[in-house]
Amino acid sequence: MIRLVVAEDQTMVLGALVALLDLEEDIEVVGRATNGDAALALVRALDPDLLVTDIEMPGRSGLDLAQLLKEEGRRTRVLIVTTFGRPGYLRRALEAGVRGYLLKDAPSEQLADAVRRIAAGQRAIDPALADSAWDYEDPLNDREREVLRLSEHGNSSKQIAAILGLSPGTVRNYLHEAAQKLGAGNRIDAVRVARQNGWL
């Protein structure tokens, strides 16, 4: 029997995924969580074979979870199930030692398959994504990421400068650099491209 903890912030989707997995004879869902912190506590308490988790959740993200579990040296393996096929995400996931990465776009039958493969010590990476994982390096440095994040909410350069304790000119320079690196013509476009690739 494969023992699972499932983490997913949308309660209804969580319930549905559990229903799907519980249909399988050899799989047992022993815990469910709707945020990263609860999932972490459950994994520590229950020591399951697998953690099936979304990435974007309140509190700790699925990627944070994988990283932490790896650092703690736990035996629980991680399977990411997410909406986002962003290369940056998969890459960070692999670096955090996850064993599987599926998209919610994939057929639901693949879920149980992936669980079994990972429980058996194999991997289960969405093949379409596996290729692209290393195609696009994140070209942004920390400052650039920071100003992009702040400009995302409509802050002006002046406001961003005030927040970071810089001059407005410098902020514009960072945004410009970032836009250049991303092949974007302005900050709006730059934010879009960066988001799309999982670099924010």
Place this chain on the structure above:
Amino acid sequence: MIRLVVAEDQTMVLGALVALLDLEEDIEVVGRATNGDAALALVRALDPDLLVTDIEMPGRSGLDLAQLLKEEGRRTRVLIVTTFGRPGYLRRALEAGVRGYLLKDAPSEQLADAVRRIAAGQRAIDPALADSAWDYEDPLNDREREVLRLSEHGNSSKQIAAILGLSPGTVRNYLHEAAQKLGAGNRIDAVRVARQNGWL
């Protein structure tokens, strides 16, 4: 027996929802679709009691579906199950005659409940949302919506003007008006606010 068609663009979530609903003795999922057009065809062919559908899907949206079914005078009732609690969405849904509106954040048990209530001729609107539906009117007119949508992708006023056959000045004016109405200081903020409320 309540006969359902389920539409949801993320295949895995679709599979999971179907698994959840199929657990119920009195509910039968007779069709599933991953886009709006397929869902429409299924409803026409199978004449189910209910259509359970997401809003944001490729092709026709769940709201479009509800509108069409209403116009065709079909007996199939519509239950929306979506991520987004945007007042504008709920409002449009109600105007399109949907019988139920649930959030994916709601507990999964509510899904079967809602299905039964709607099949019995009642309604099932998420109570937290029901209040807010009429709080916020969409203040935008068509032009304003249009320019906001175009500016979303980083187009400049000049580019938007070229697309719409206007002068750049006019475009800036529309953007300005929209920002004013939305209480935003610039176009980026305006787009954010409008999206958040389901007005784009």
Place this chain on the structure above:
DNA sequence: GGCTAGGGATGACAAAAGTCACCTGCAACG
């Protein structure tokens, strides 16, 4: 020490966005 490379930061100038007063044309109404 002197030289150099590179990240962090600045200011000057051109282009685009934001702001506002105003000009249509057309439909409603007396």
Place this chain on the structure above:
DNA sequence: CGTTGCAGGTGACTTTTGTCATCCCTAGCC
């Protein structure tokens, strides 16, 4: 017919962005 009101549209002016050359400081190297 006025004329009133109002959505659609424009141009002039100010502020903010985009672009680029340059400076400063620190670290590493001869």
